[in-house]
Amino acid sequence: MAHPAQDHPYRDFEHAGWQRAATAYAETFGTISSAFVPALLQGVDLRAGARLLDVACGPGLVSGAAAAHGADVTGVDFSANMVAEAARRNPALAFRQGDAEALPFGDAEFDAVVIGFGLHHFPFPGRAIAEAWRVLRPGGRLAFTTWAPPEAHVMHQIVVGAVRAAGDAGAALPVAPGGAVNQITACAGLLAAAGFAAAATRLSIIKAHVPIASARHLVDMLVAGTVRLSTTLRSQPADKAGAVMAAIERGMAPYRDGDAYRFPVAAILGSTAKAPG
Ligand SMILES: C[S@@+](CC[C@H](N)C(=O)[O-])C[C@H]1O[C@@H](n2cnc3c(N)ncnc32)[C@H](O)[C@@H]1O
Structure with a gap:
């Protein structure tokens, strides 16, 4: 079993935010x-x-999709509210409260581990990758998604750019002590350090388009369903909120599609395997 996750203000900030957003x-x-x-x-x-x-199963969206493929699914998340939400939405599946950096499971218990948009929320993402390695059986596979580098992450560019241009960049957000994971080279380093062979590892940028009704729709989703961008948006002074919204709307203009928007999103997809025993 793993050592307990190390206390860190970054984890406390994330934990409070996800409890709220669950x-x-x-x-x-x-x-x-x-x-x-x-x-x-x-x-x-x-x-x-x-x-x-x-x-980092959240409300169990990945878990539910994996179960629909016939997998025998267990979900784990450090937020009790998320675990409750996952269980409510997927009553047939097993969910546990636990930290990604100290998984409450024994060695080699799983054939596959997935981490969907979790790594960048962990103070020490390398520890979570090492834990994934530990709980995988020899030959088992790991896959993760994390947001693309800043130059490819249009949503982040638009929202942060609008706040810088028209709002108050004010509230300082905690920085992950274990480093950022929004570069392929950083992800490759963490996988190698955890013992995943480079020959088994694939890292690429993958893209999708999502429908967004309006700038207000995007902001409402970010405020209710994220932690960092939510904190930034909620900290805007009332007299600047309208200008920030207008700047976001201008940033979204190139993606207009009829009455709504077809918005580009990009992620790093990592996949690898633990060496066969
Ligand atoms: C962006 S959500 C992703 C949820 C889900 N994986 C998905 O793709 O829909 C991030 C999730 O990571 C969880 N999380 C953040 N830090 C964690 C940690 N140290 N250990 C376990 N879960 C964590 C949060 O509670 C939240 O449910």
Whole structure:
């Protein structure tokens, strides 16, 4: 079993934020992140009957899709509210509260581990990758998604750009002490350090388009269903909120599609395997 996760203010900030967002996530930001669920499950070459661990499972969107493929699914998340939401939405599946950096499972218990948009929320993402390695059986597969590098992450560019241009960049957000994971080279380093062979590892940028009704719709989804962008948007002074919204609307203009928007999103997809025993 793993050592307990190390206390860190980054974890406390994330934990409070996800407890708050738990009931809203699936219907808000989860409608964006779920565009990448099929690629995540392909990354572990999911087969019926596979024992799959969904780390940072949130309300169980990935878990539910994996179960629909016939997998034997367990979900784990450090937010009790998320675990309750996952169980409510997927009553036939098993969910546990636990930290990605100290998984409450024994060695080699799973055929596959997935981490959908979780790594960048962990203070020490390398520890979570090492834990995935530990709980995988020899030959078992890991896949993860995390947001693309800043230059490819249009949503982040538009929202952060609008706040910088028209709002108050004010509230400082905690920085992950274990480093950022929004570059392929950083992900490759963490996988190698955990013991995943480079020859088994694939890292690529994958893209999708999601429908967004309006700038207000995007902002409402970010406020209700995220932690970092939510904190930034909620901290805007009332007298600047209108200008920030207008700047977001201008940033979204190139993606207009009839009455709504066809919005580009991009993620890093990582997949790898533990060496056969
Ligand atoms: C963006 S949501 C992703 C949810 C789900 N994987 C999906 O793709 O829809 C991030 C999730 O990571 C969880 N999380 C953040 N830090 C964690 C940690 N240290 N250990 C376990 N779960 C964590 C949050 O509670 C939240 O449910």
